[in-house]
Amino acid sequence: MVPENIPELPFEHFLCFEEVAAFAAELARSCPELVTLSTIGESREGRPLQLLTITDSTTGPATEKPAYLIHGNIHAAELSGTHAALFTARQLVIDHANSDLLTDIAFYIIPRINPDGAEFVVTTSGTVRSRTDRTQERPNTLYQQDLNGDGLILTMRIQHPDGPLALDPDDPRLLVRRRKDTPPPYYRTLPEGLIHDWDGGEAITIEGRGFDWNRNWSYDWRPEPEQHGAGDYPFSEPEMRALAEFIHSHPKIFGILGYHNGPNGTLRPPSTGADTDLDQGDVLRMQELAEIGEKHTGFPVIPVVKYHRATSRDINLRGHFHNFGYHHLGLFVFEFELGTLVNSAGIKTEEIFAVSSDQEYEALMRRVLAWWDEQTERDQIFRAWTPFEHPQLGLIELGGLLGRHMAGPTLKELRTIAANTYRFTLDHAGDHPKVVVEDVCAEHVDGTVYRIRARVANRGQFPTHITNKGRSLRRLQTVQVAFYPGSGVRLVSAEGHRNLGHLPGLTGSRVLEWFIAAEGAGEDLCTVHVDGGTGGNTAVTIPRPSCP
Numbered sequence: 001m002v003p004e005n006i007p008e009l010p011f012e013h014f015l016c017f018e019e020v021a022a023f024a025a026e027l028a029r030s031c032p033e034l035v036t037l038s039t040i041g042e043s044r045e046g047r048p049l050q051l052l053t054i055t056d057s058t059t060g061p062a063t064e065k066p067a068y069l070i071h072g073n074i075h076a077a078e079l080s081g082t083h084a085a086l087f088t089a090r091q092l093v094i095d096h097a098n099s100d101l102l103t104d105i106a107f108y109i110i111p112r113i114n115p116d117g118a119e120f121v122v123t124t125s126g127t128v129r130s131r132t133d134r135t136q137e138r139p140n141t142l143y144q145q146d147l148n149g150d151g152l153i154l155t156m157r158i159q160h161p162d163g164p165l166a167l168d169p170d171d172p173r174l175l176v177r178r179r180k181d182t183p184p185p186y187y188r189t190l191p192e193g194l195i196h197d198w199d200g201g202e203a204i205t206i207e208g209r210g211f212d213w214n215r216n217w218s219y220d221w222r223p224e225p226e227q228h229g230a231g232d233y234p235f236s237e238p239e240m241r242a243l244a245e246f247i248h249s250h251p252k253i254f255g256i257l258g259y260h261n262g263p264n265g266t267l268r269p270p271s272t273g274a275d276t277d278l279d280q281g282d283v284l285r286m287q288e289l290a291e292i293g294e295k296h297t298g299f300p301v302i303p304v305v306k307y308h309r310a311t312s313r314d315i316n317l318r319g320h321f322h323n324f325g326y327h328h329l330g331l332f333v334f335e336f337e338l339g340t341l342v343n344s345a346g347i348k349t350e351e352i353f354a355v356s357s358d359q360e361y362e363a364l365m366r367r368v369l370a371w372w373d374e375q376t377e378r379d380q381i382f383r384a385w386t387p388f389e390h391p392q393l394g395l396i397e398l399g400g401l402l403g404r405h406m407a408g409p410t411l412k413e414l415r416t417i418a419a420n421t422y423r424f425t426l427d428h429a430g431d432h433p434k435v436v437v438e439d440v441c442a443e444h445v446d447g448t449v450y451r452i453r454a455r456v457a458n459r460g461q462f463p464t465h466i467t468n469k470g471r472s473l474r475r476l477q478t479v480q481v482a483f484y485p486g487s488g489v490r491l492v493s494a495e496g497h498r499n500l501g502h503l504p505g506l507t508g509s510r511v512l513e514w515f516i517a518a519e520g521a522g523e524d525l526c527t528v529h530v531d532g533g534t535g536g537n538t539a540v541t542i543p544r545p546s547c548p
Helices: 017-030 082-098 115-124 238-248 280-297 323-327 349-353 358-374 411-430
Strands: 033-041 048-054 065-074 108-110 132-134 140-144 157-161 165-167 176-178 186-191 193-196 209-211 253-260 267-268 302-303 332-337 383-389 396-403 435-446 449-458 479-485 489-491 498-501 508-518 525-531 535-541
Touching: 017 033, 017 082, 017 115, 033 396, 048 082, 048 238, 048 498, 065 082, 065 411, 082 108, 082 253, 108 253, 140 186, 140 253, 157 383, 176 358, 193 508, 209 253, 238 449, 238 508, 253 411, 280 302, 280 332, 280 411, 323 332, 435 525, 449 479, 449 525, 479 489, 479 508, 508 525
Parallel strands: 065 108, 065 253, 253 332, 267 302
Antiparallel strands: 033 048, 048 108, 132 209, 140 193, 157 186, 157 396, 165 176, 165 186, 267 332, 383 396, 435 449, 449 508, 479 498, 479 525, 489 508, 525 535
16 A cells, blocks of 8 residues: 555656656655655756655664665656656655665765756657767758747658658558658658758758767766767766766675666676676576566566677677676676667567568558557657748658657557566565674673674675676675773774675675673673675664673
């Protein structure tokens, strides 16, 4: 049963920035002991990059617990990720009454890491990958703009004798590739907008320089044109830099999940090369985890390098999240491709990737529109082609498919998808390292001398280094033990503070021993504080035995 004060998450429409901010604020107000709302920085246009920190604050601060990071909507049109991330935030709060997960760990959720690009898509259905640079408008370049005042950026259909497209004879709403026996009229298409400083020629560039923020991570970053959308240097985009700085300033993060929209899939590393470039044990473990994602969602497990049509070669995405997460952070990182409208029409990812020709793709799109026609409750994915007098191009037609709805599954289906990905998050996060202090004992030896013993153990599934790769990375801190004598107590053994290195999962432990001279009258002999890295922090205060 949902507590009355928990806000509802609407799935009737995509959320604008103000709606995302309002929901996050209301969730934080509803459960201040579990949810904190803050920011990790600002977007290029000045919007806050909102962060929801979700943990049981009565059991300690988030910064001392193992932590799991979720981010969504890195690509502007992939709006479903915001809903999925907010669903997880809300459900964690609801489930806390029957779960100790928030007792043990913290969740950091950034529902919309790209608020500027997403706002453009939500409000206009325009086209942008992550960001488009419009600081210098160039001649003969079309910049998207709503010209007919309907609040949307549609497609301009322009008749031209050299046009590569023609009306689909089976469904004239669609344009298909022109072939040698195709009758006229023929068309060119452009996004709705105006052409800056147009000289009347036919060489028209669309928009300015484009950026893909999932090519702006640091590992194996390559400059343009070798890697399209890469940016000027790793983390050159302020939003990506803020996210990277947050990750590196929170060393207890042990897992990261990103939400995207493409043909649905459970994506895992690598994003360049092959599995043989990774530690074999790590590949087996990440495959096992990814298969849990497939079990919950039905989305096939696909290494990023294999996420392509069957007729294409393996892809190599430089500066990509997966390789950064594994090679630079030492973590098992995943992305869910939440699907597209094509998936919602009942067409599986395997069939989408099996498309090998324009004709096959066109047949697939006919199926999508035929399915859409049959729906009684449906997102408005299509605007009828309507004549329009363009101030530069003359008589054209405006209409076509709306990108913001084509890019993701239906909003109705998204609720179920978000619930399924949440189940994976629970399983992945539930394997967190958990460093504890056990078998604490204080024994009187002679006179004022006592022997202190304690076992420092990792009772979580993951080792504190998470991956085998992580053993060699400075970011994944080893387990550090600090020994603090009580008032009037003096340490007489050789070592107080200890570096235990990393601890394996479940069975990893070390028994530690100290000798002290308790000459004062204090009640407590000492405090043992453990910084367990990704296993979290813990401390125990050891009192003087009542009967020496």
